[in-house]
Amino acid sequence: MEWDWQFVWQIMPTLLEGFKITIIATLLGSVLAAIVGMVFAVLRRSPNPYVARPVGLVAEFIRGTPLLVQLYFLFYVLPSAGILLSPLVAGVIGLGLHYGTYTAEVYRGGIDNVPRGQWEAAKACNLNPVQTWVHVIMPQAIPPMIPALANYFIAMFKETPLLSAITVLELMNQARSIANTNYRYIEPMTMVGVFFLTVSIVSVFGLRWLERRYGRVER
Amino acid sequence: MKKLIFGGLAAMTAVAAIAIGAQAQDNPKLDQLKEQGFARIAIANEPPFTAVAADGKVSGAGPDVAQAVFERLGVPEVVASISEYGAMIPGLQARRFDVVTAGLFMKKDRCEAVAYSEPILCDAEAFLVKKGNPKGLNTYADIAAHADATIGAPGGGTEERLALDAGVPRDRVVVVPDGQSGLRMLQDGRLDVYSLPVLSISELVRLAKDDSLEMIAPISDAPVYCDGAAFRKGDEALRDAFDVELAKLKETGEFAKIIEPYGFSAAAAMSTSREKLCAAQ
Numbered sequence: 001m002e003w004d005w006q007f008v009w010q011i012m013p014t015l016l017e018g019f020k021i022t023i024i025a026t027l028l029g030s031v032l033a034a035i036v037g038m039v040f041a042v043l044r045r046s047p048n049p050y051v052a053r054p055v056g057l058v059a060e061f062i063r064g065t066p067l068l069v070q071l072y073f074l075f076y077v078l079p080s081a082g083i084l085l086s087p088l089v090a091g092v093i094g095l096g097l098h099y100g101t102y103t104a105e106v107y108r109g110g111i112d113n114v115p116r117g118q119w120e121a122a123k124a125c126n127l128n129p130v131q132t133w134v135h136v137i138m139p140q141a142i143p144p145m146i147p148a149l150a151n152y153f154i155a156m157f158k159e160t161p162l163l164s165a166i167t168v169l170e171l172m173n174q175a176r177s178i179a180n181t182n183y184r185y186i187e188p189m190t191m192v193g194v195f196f197l198t199v200s201i202v203s204v205f206g207l208r209w210l211e212r213r214y215g216r217v218e219r
Numbered sequence: 220m221k222k223l224i225f226g227g228l229a230a231m232t233a234v235a236a237i238a239i240g241a242q243a244q245d246n247p248k249l250d251q252l253k254e255q256g257f258a259r260i261a262i263a264n265e266p267p268f269t270a271v272a273a274d275g276k277v278s279g280a281g282p283d284v285a286q287a288v289f290e291r292l293g294v295p296e297v298v299a300s301i302s303e304y305g306a307m308i309p310g311l312q313a314r315r316f317d318v319v320t321a322g323l324f325m326k327k328d329r330c331e332a333v334a335y336s337e338p339i340l341c342d343a344e345a346f347l348v349k350k351g352n353p354k355g356l357n358t359y360a361d362i363a364a365h366a367d368a369t370i371g372a373p374g375g376g377t378e379e380r381l382a383l384d385a386g387v388p389r390d391r392v393v394v395v396p397d398g399q400s401g402l403r404m405l406q407d408g409r410l411d412v413y414s415l416p417v418l419s420i421s422e423l424v425r426l427a428k429d430d431s432l433e434m435i436a437p438i439s440d441a442p443v444y445c446d447g448a449a450f451r452k453g454d455e456a457l458r459d460a461f462d463v464e465l466a467k468l469k470e471t472g473e474f475a476k477i478i479e480p481y482g483f484s485a486a487a488a489m490s491t492s493r494e495k496l497c498a499a500q
Contacts, residue, residue, distance in 0.1 A: 014389075076400065079407040087409075167393050167404075177394060180305020180375030181383075183312070183332050 008187050011178050015188070018174030019195055022160050025091055025170060029160075030153040032096025037103030037149075041111060042133065044104070063101040068162050070094050075166040091163040099156045103149055110145035111137060143214040150210055154203045158196060171195060246456040249292060252317065257296035258289050261307045261316040263373070264397055265415065266422045267481040268322030268340060268446075271301060280481040281320040284339050284468075285448060287477060291464040303396075305375015308332050311451050318461075322416065324377045324444035330497035334458045337465055338445035338496060340478065341487035342416035343437030344378060347405060347423065350433045354411050358440040359385035362412060371395040371410040378414040381441050398423050405432065414438075418482045445488055445496055 043055040062070070074090040085093065114137050122132040161172035175188035252258050262269035262282055269279035277299040286297050302310055307319045311333060322342075325335055348356060354368050355361065362368045363386035370387060372378035374394040382392045393410060395401040401413040402423055415423070417436045424434055437443070448465075450458040468474040475485035 017389075076403055079403075079409075084407055084409070165396075167395070169390060173394065176305070177374060177379075177389075179309065180303070181380065183308045185309050 004184075004187060007182070007184065008191060011182075011188060011191070014174050014178060015171060015191055015195070018169060018171035021088070021168060021170040022157075022172075022195075025088065025095065025160050025163060025168065026153070026157040028092040029095030029099065029156055032092060033099035033103050033152065033156065034149065036096055036100025037107050040100060040104035041107035044108070045111070059101045059104055062097055067094060067098045067159060068165060070098060071162060071166050087163070087166050087168045090166055091160075091168045095156055095159065095163075099152055102152055106145045106148045106152065107141070109148075110141035113144060114140050146214045147207060147211040150203070150207050154200060154207070157199065157203070161192075246460060248317075248454050248457040249294075249460055252289075252294045252457075253292075256294065257298050258285070258294050258318060259316045260285050260297050260299050261302045261310055261319040262299045262321045263304060264301055265322065265373070265419050266398075267418050267483070268416070269299075269320070271299075280340055280478045280483050281322055281446070283477050283481075284465075284474070285318065285320040287468060287473065288448075288461055288464045291467070292460055303374050304377075307375075308449070311449060314451070317450070317454075317457075319449040320446075322419075322446045323449055324446050325493065325496040326377065326380075326444070327497060327499070329449070330493075332452070333449040334452055334455050335447035335449055335493050335497065336458055336461050337493050338447050338488040338491055339465070340483050341443055341445040341491070342418050342483070343443045344381065344414060344441040345417040345420040345434055345436035346438060347402070347413040347415070347420050348411065348433055348435060349405070350431050352433060352435065356412050357435055358438055359387065359414075360440050362391070363387045365411075367391070368411040369393055369409070370412040370414055371401045371404055372414050373397075376415075377444060382414065385440065402427050402429075402432075416444075421482070442499070443487070445491060447493060447496075 040055060040059050044052050044059070046052045046055075071091065071094040074085060074094050075087065078085065078090075118136055118140065119132070122136045127136065160170055163170050164173035164176065167173075171192055175192045178188045179185045260282060262271070262277065262279065264271045265279075267280055269277070269281050271277055277297075282297060282299055289295075289297055300316065302316075302321075304321070304323060307316075307321060307323055308329065310316055311319055319333070320339075322340055323329065325338070329335075346356065348354075354365060356365065356368055359370075359381050362370050362382065369391045370378075370382050371393045372382060372395060374396070379392060379394065383389065393404070395404065395410075395413065398415070398419065401410070401415075404410045405413045406429065413420075417434075420434050420436065424432060448458075448461055450461070465474070468477075469485070469489055474488075478485055478488075
């Protein structure tokens, strides 16, 4: 089996098409995970146990089951309940929810790192809970956790091939369909690896920069 | 006396060794299969071509014919592994299976990639659509001409290729992992058409018991295809041995006895040949 450059160039447009979907899924999934994570983290800290407990249970449940199972559930089971999601939307929700439960832990760490005195000062200034979160706690909690969040987003990026299981035409699925019609795996699969590696390497440099910029906790 | 027995044994072993040696030159691949006692076949899970029951038992017309032929060749068992259609030929080339018996229809480019046996299972193509065919899709060309109709087909299967060749854009040809998912996606409105061979769609309709679906068959812009057992290029000796036994099965009528209960026509397979099918388009 030998490497065929001509074949590589021939399949490149199709792979790029898939790569676009992979990137879109990752970006949307990251935004969703960032929001879901924050909601989970804040609700879990609620003084009301009837809010905190169920949210904690749901988060544990999502974190304790495989992403692939959740994707199948979103795509094949929900329609019986009348909820019909397009493949990409189901995929983004799956990624966002799953990784949201992980980023919730990052938020929790970040929030716990805000000194107790800040909470007390907010209370002393007569700020209500919303003001306390928005103006005092989050601005101090978020910067140190940016590198950890970014880490999860890179991990999510590498999980996107799972979306091929629910018929999203992302990079992996395009590569498979190329292999299916040409009976050659070596070029498409290698190129999938190259695409992922390129983005991962660039991301690692970005991550280092983020760490230098935000990683230090100032006391 | 003892000496005599030993002598006799030695002579017998020598004869056997010569016999095996002679045969080994003929067909080393077949000898290897005989020795290990089984042949590895690739199947899909698409009744009635190939079927895997809940308990893992393999049946279907393809594996049954393979079993019968290999038994006659002196290989008592076939071990099946499930594969996507598109992965079968690469898997064959990568020596993951010895032969593909899954309804992998003969087409020109496939004939160039593998060594097919003589035809075994023949079938036309069919569509499964919502009752009344709301989008009026009767051919692959209809789907291509429609503004937003989607078609589901097995990955690397003949139907996927037919749709793409007819000009349906890639993003409207959905790769469906198995029959059950295809049925589900059609019921949920994710697909407008699910395309498989006629017998596969009939089987699916029978199992689904869903009055809201309807089968369209045969599809006029797709020919009747036949599959054959697909061997690796280089295993032509094994393929030829397979063909000899297959021809005998066809002659004795045993072939018809195996495939007709599944709904396949033995006459269709016997009226054509590999040469004809591989030459066509």
